[in-house]
Amino acid sequence: MRLKRNTKEFIIKSILLFCALSSLVFLGGIIIVLFTQGVPIFGQIGFAKFLFGTGWYPTHEFPEFGILSMIYGSFIITFGALIFAAPLGILTALYIAELAPFWLKETLKPIIELLAGIPSVVYGLFGALLVAPFVQRLFGLPVGLTAFSAAIVLGIMILPTVTSIVEDALSSIPNEYREASLAIGATKWETMTRITLPAAASGISTALILSIGRAIGETMAILMVAGGSPRIDFSLFKPVRAMTSTIAAEMAETVMGSIHYHALFGVAIVLFIMTLAFNLIAERISYRFHKRFTATR
Amino acid sequence: MNTTYEETCGLPEIKSNLSRRRLVQKIGITILVLSLIISVFLLFIIILFVAIRGAGVLSWEFISAMPRKAMTQGGILPAILGTFYLSLGAVVFALPLGILAAIYLNEYAADNILLRVIRMGINNLAGVPSIVFGLFGLAVFVKFFGFGVSILSGSLTLAIMILPVIISTTLESLRALPDSFREASYGIGASKWQTIKGIILPTALPGILTGTILGIGRAAGETAPILFTAATFFSRKLPSSIMHQVQALPYHIYALMTEGTHLKAQVPIAYGTALVLLMLVLGLDLIAIVIRIRSRKKKLW
Numbered sequence: 001m002r003l004k005r006n007t008k009e010f011i012i013k014s015i016l017l018f019c020a021l022s023s024l025v026f027l028g029g030i031i032i033v034l035f036t037q038g039v040p041i042f043g044q045i046g047f048a049k050f051l052f053g054t055g056w057y058p059t060h061e062f063p064e065f066g067i068l069s070m071i072y073g074s075f076i077i078t079f080g081a082l083i084f085a086a087p088l089g090i091l092t093a094l095y096i097a098e099l100a101p102f103w104l105k106e107t108l109k110p111i112i113e114l115l116a117g118i119p120s121v122v123y124g125l126f127g128a129l130l131v132a133p134f135v136q137r138l139f140g141l142p143v144g145l146t147a148f149s150a151a152i153v154l155g156i157m158i159l160p161t162v163t164s165i166v167e168d169a170l171s172s173i174p175n176e177y178r179e180a181s182l183a184i185g186a187t188k189w190e191t192m193t194r195i196t197l198p199a200a201a202s203g204i205s206t207a208l209i210l211s212i213g214r215a216i217g218e219t220m221a222i223l224m225v226a227g228g229s230p231r232i233d234f235s236l237f238k239p240v241r242a243m244t245s246t247i248a249a250e251m252a253e254t255v256m257g258s259i260h261y262h263a264l265f266g267v268a269i270v271l272f273i274m275t276l277a278f279n280l281i282a283e284r285i286s287y288r289f290h291k292r293f294t295a296t297r
Numbered sequence: 298m299n300t301t302y303e304e305t306c307g308l309p310e311i312k313s314n315l316s317r318r319r320l321v322q323k324i325g326i327t328i329l330v331l332s333l334i335i336s337v338f339l340l341f342i343i344i345l346f347v348a349i350r351g352a353g354v355l356s357w358e359f360i361s362a363m364p365r366k367a368m369t370q371g372g373i374l375p376a377i378l379g380t381f382y383l384s385l386g387a388v389v390f391a392l393p394l395g396i397l398a399a400i401y402l403n404e405y406a407a408d409n410i411l412l413r414v415i416r417m418g419i420n421n422l423a424g425v426p427s428i429v430f431g432l433f434g435l436a437v438f439v440k441f442f443g444f445g446v447s448i449l450s451g452s453l454t455l456a457i458m459i460l461p462v463i464i465s466t467t468l469e470s471l472r473a474l475p476d477s478f479r480e481a482s483y484g485i486g487a488s489k490w491q492t493i494k495g496i497i498l499p500t501a502l503p504g505i506l507t508g509t510i511l512g513i514g515r516a517a518g519e520t521a522p523i524l525f526t527a528a529t530f531f532s533r534k535l536p537s538s539i540m541h542q543v544q545a546l547p548y549h550i551y552a553l554m555t556e557g558t559h560l561k562a563q564v565p566i567a568y569g570t571a572l573v574l575l576m577l578v579l580g581l582d583l584i585a586i587v588i589r590i591r592s593r594k595k596k597l598w
Contacts, residue, residue, distance in 0.1 A: 008488075008490070009490055013401075016400055019394050019397035019401060020398040020406070021415065022394050023415065023418045023419045023460060023461065024415060026457050027422045029433065030429060033436045033437060034432070088332050088335060088336055089336070091328065095329040096333070099326065099329065110586045111337075113586065114586065117514055117515070117578055117579065117582045118518075118575065119518030119519065119578055120519075121518070121520045122518075122571050123343065124550075125568075126343050126347065128554060129564070156339050156340065159336060160340065187318050187319065187321075188322060188326075189318075189321060189322035190322070192325075213424055216426070217428070219426065219427055219428040219521040220521060220551060224555075244426060247431075248428055248524055251435070252524070256440060265432065265436075268428070268429055268432050271429065272425065272426070275424055275425065275426055276424070279421050283420055
């Protein structure tokens, strides 16, 4: 009887462990698939030429596969979005965490969480039909589908994420910090800007790095709003093309096993490594942040 | 030697300094309030935009009929059904896996390197770009397993994507249960699994439900993972097998904007579809949030 029960427990434990390992298996599977399908392109045209080549003409008679213009596109949109969303998100979070009365805080937090769930294709529609025509008219541009429009749309899109993670970071600062500052005569504003905000600095950087990772990986909104020309113009007001939108737009037309197919998986490898790197950095910083504040408490 | 006590202490200076500091505070707080207003405005303008432009299209026919006249008239029933099947399929695959994984992590795993590696795997899986899931699904489910572009391939791809959501919300609700619950159960002689089955899971149910609904909402709204694994712009009939391609709401919006022959006439349909999708996703998320708030209020420990 006793033995039977132990065996049963052991079997259950093994099944559960197997399930727990599934995420790792899937992550490993993704890495294996990307590399087996993508590495041939490095062999065929060379790693440096792929990464730093500026011409992307996959269907030409003499095709070129250089993705530098897409890396540029992804980054200019991401940083444009961040320049706009980071200050707004941090200030909004500061208000919610430090000043808002209880009822307002309890109302705003779920609303922001809710807004983070709006599908990206809806942002794409909003960007293509409202933001882009507006930007075009405002600056007198030939086309409204530009890096600038995409950055604005993406900025609005990551705003709820930035705000809620920064708010979490600010809320996890122990109240003793604020009380000590107020007790020696600092005003509320001084306490916020010189005590709470610096103390939450690493939590805030986690929020920003996570948002960069998410913005680089965003597909549909950028595909519909950025215009999609694979060129490096060093201007916010020109159409650009991101890594994600290239894969989304071209994969359906490729033949499996063709050089174009492998090239798109190659783009995905670069994209995956970048987002993974941002996630790992964010995780590292946030781990230290939480360790510090659980220790002081 | 006629200086007063106040002057020697520099009190007037402190006073004027204080009024300056109060002014700075006032300006600062005004800026914060303004940012809050701008943020809320920016986020609501999207909902408002879709609601206003889409409301005119919305009708019973729109959600219950097949498309007509090359996607310029009629309804979006196939897309609604397609999204329903895809999200349902995703949850069927991801829910058992996610709940069991969370149980292991919270109830069984020792705080060692394995646990940290698994946690890292979950966090990083959550951060993988959605288009990469699409490529994975294309290479593995569509081509390698030969499921083709189908509801099955799309559901499996979406399931992997929402797995971290389900694991982390379940984990959160398991973690909130006090150890005294477990100890009381062991105290009357229950085994570990009996404790989990009889005590832990029923008490954590609202949290698990929240995670499930959030997962469905996420799966329903995603476009990139189903681009090459499940979605089609036009299907003549409603899907009758999991091996069929389907229309889906998010993909339909994208396709109406980029494909087809009457782009101008398709735009109103795109607005209507976006409104339906938005109501669906926000409705689901709202339900999840309400469940969480109510279960928190009811909590007695």
